[in-house]
Amino acid sequence: MDLSSIIAEVQERRAASIPYEWKIAEGKVDPEAKPIDSIKRVGILNNKEAELTEKKATEILKEIHSGELTSQEVLEAFLKRAAVAHQITNCLTEFFPEEARLVAKSLDEEFQKTGKLVGPLHGLPIAIKDMYTDASLVKVMKDAGAIIFAKTAMPQTGMALETNSNLWGRNLNTHSTNFGSGGSSGGDGVLVGLRGAPAAPLASDIGGSIRAPAAFNGLYALRPTSERIPRKGLRSTVPGQISIKTSCGPIAHSMQDLKLFANLILTHPTLPFEGSCPPGSWREVDTPSRKLKFGLLLTDGVVQPHPPIIRGLKETAEKLTAAGHDVVEFKLPFDAWEASLLTFALYWQTGAAEAKANIAESGESPILPYAKNLEIYDTKALSTQELYALNTKQMNHKWAFAEAWQDANSENGSGRPFDAILCPVSPMAAVPHDFPVYWGYTSLWNLLDYPSVVMPVADLVIDPLKDGKPRDYVPKDNPFDKDNWEIYESERWQGQPVTLQVVGRPYMDEELIAVCEAIDNVIHRNVIKEE
Template sequence: MSAKWEEVALAKRRAVSANIPADWLIPQLLLPSPAELDVTQFPRKSGWFTPRELDITDSTATAILCKIAGGTWSAEEVTRSFCKRAAAAQQLTNCLSEIFFAEAIESAKILDENFRKTGKVVGPLHGLPISLKDNFNVVGRDSTVGFTSLVGQPATYNSTLVELLEAQGAVRYCKTNVPTAMMIAESVNNVYGRTTNPLNRKLTSGGSSGGESALIAFGGSPLGVGTDIGGSLRIPAACTGIFTLRPSFGRFPTQRCRSGLAGQEAVQSVNGPMSKTLGDIVLFAKTVVDAQPWLQDPKCLPIPWRSVEKKKKKLKLAVLWDDGMVAPTPPVARALRETVEKLNKAGHEILDWNPTLHSQGLDILGRMFVADGGKSVRALLDPTAEPFRPEMSQYENAPERSVHDMWQLHLERSEFQRKYLEQWMSYGGLDAILSPTTPYASVEHGNFKHVGYTGVFNIVDYSAVSFPCGVTADREKDAASLNAAPLSNTCKEVQQDCK
């Protein structure tokens, strides 16, 4: 007999599937076989999408907004096109957690009617479909963050960022899958199952914003919003070859979002955009900041948007070749080398970054996440007798820290931040650190073992961008690097996973 959590999960998955209109179910004859791993070309090669739909969904967010404002495309047809492509993405990668296409189309119709009457857009995002990570509350929709106990508990209010984006003209149409509690570097949970990477469905799309990265990489969203507490924006972006921005805390509103570790503020979670282009990341950031979010979220800093007026022709960049714990796998190491070569040729000053502090930073991060002894996670598992997933074993077995112990950990964190800043300042006018986002280009499901390259920057709360550099894995080119001496036991496992 099925356990209660299994029944709840099955019913929820069926409900999500039922929200895909019959017209947007991929015909059986067109479905890629399980052996077809790269499904990113399905929309263009299948013949299932019209040329107009492809033109719309292959466009950048910035281009879409120009076409809508110019009257070339309507908000409704743009929304319908992305809903159809998102429906395909769900069927091929299991990336969605909530679907509200019909509601989105009605919202788009209202925007079109307003445009016809006034000749003006309602805001800078007028008619743009924007996808949302599962933890963003939307009235009437679940925010399960991967727990069966939160199924059937629809939100009664919207997250502040959701309200802000809608006020600027954005159309919300779906929410995307996450790992349990949003605390795993792969997007898998007991409610919806596992999201796969559309570039290779044997590989992970990352976590915890892996539903977003899969949807965007497939072309089912022009612009999405995720969150990051240890790499949850940057890891999925790196696994799928898209752009993201992890801002420092207080830049974008985080108010009224759901968390798997509610009340944990030793290391702050932040929200950020994900897209295929840097220009669309800038579009999101400027729109949100120009909306003065500090008037709605008291934790946002009242800093207006500022453009760089005098751009430096020569940057000083420090390169983190490895973090002292796990060396990047050969494709990532080659990508870093080739990027550094291009920067050198462009005349920028390149230095080496000493990773001496990184192991301490990752250790602090790990202790903060389990400081409650796993009580937060257990409290959300117990109501439906849902088991801990194997990826969450550190939460199942962690000892609880006392208040005094936690305060000492805060002191350790603050001292670490001071030391990291001191190292930064010792370079004299340093502009940025260039680093791998993860040791992997991506990795087979269940094998993601190290978040050291991202987690340290959550501890120091530095803004960070993950970006593609045009390098893809090549077994022949990378074979020579496979026998490098490992930096640790974890490093040895990571390198073996890539052979």
């Protein structure tokens, strides 16, 4: 069967899985409208369903577990909204409502009979990224009581920050059809952004694939320390590459939701000795009330972030300072472009032979435009000696960064180590279709394996007056900065949310979450230090 026949067959099967009564009538969706606005305008959701699906995961679980809602009525609302979201943005690869309904019915019957919950996610509908098979973390979610009703889209090769493939097509952004949903967990990002699922507990990330979709769709997300993550059953084009490991974590609508899922992922309670990571653990850390110290990284010196990204970081720093915290400028202790070259050399240790072979075997050639990083970084197969040398260089970067964190720019601050570092998620608020965006603001933390959280910047609206383009900027001499700067016009990104990234220390994910709860309290609730 040729590629076109395969594409037609799988897309027809996917379309047939959506019930007729949930189909959007032709002409009902304005192609220029924001997808988030189109959800309600198409008229398929009733008011109760719309209200229910707007709630956070922790709120929904509280109502299911108290008996106010049943698993079945929650599932039906999200099934309907997910079906609508997919028809607007193309975010799913599989949709299996009947299978999910059987699980929901069983959960309700057991709860009614015994009064006991299966686990902390009892009755919560979720979708799973297409790279998961019978994975350990999927079992953890099922054991906790989650109901899986769909699979979400990801890009060709799984190594891109836009989600598009020859097989499934292109995902659209929550807030604008002119931008992509992010990648590689793009289907997760836009499905959660459009509230077709209350959260995506199992997005995955080796270079930004949790954080970019969260950022581009205006959401919260956590990339945990990869060494703490069970990875059995994850599919990859380079499964033997262990220099930079995949991490798995949630995309959601609140810090409370992130903490809920992080606890399950990092403890994996029903798989205590999974084999691909240490035994699970969790340290309960209260939101700190003490003065915190933050490093502020406005630019890595490779690609200059667009003006609203810089403004979002500066306004956040001002709010934290007003709340009594210390914020000091931070600079990387090494060259970020050299670190980016190192990162991509370690990603593709065989010169991307496996990815290229998969594309050729499937008939998908050529590689889609947004995946130009393979060409930009001139990846090549490494000898054993070359790989050893790069692994040594990676460890030297880790040592240098740990020392810089500990010193914490003592000449500018109190001399205390940082509690976290604030930095961009990406140089832009969302990525135009087929644009080869720079990964460095996310992939750096994969190289070093530092956990990081993405959170929206409260009340920041991209404004042509405040976020105009400085005309005197001279782009740096690298493959990304000029294109990144030339494409920016504030009007193009107007209406897109702006997020920031908060980076914590390796293995101290719980402390990072607690610090981010404190930041969230400040930037979203305007907590000001009492005099």
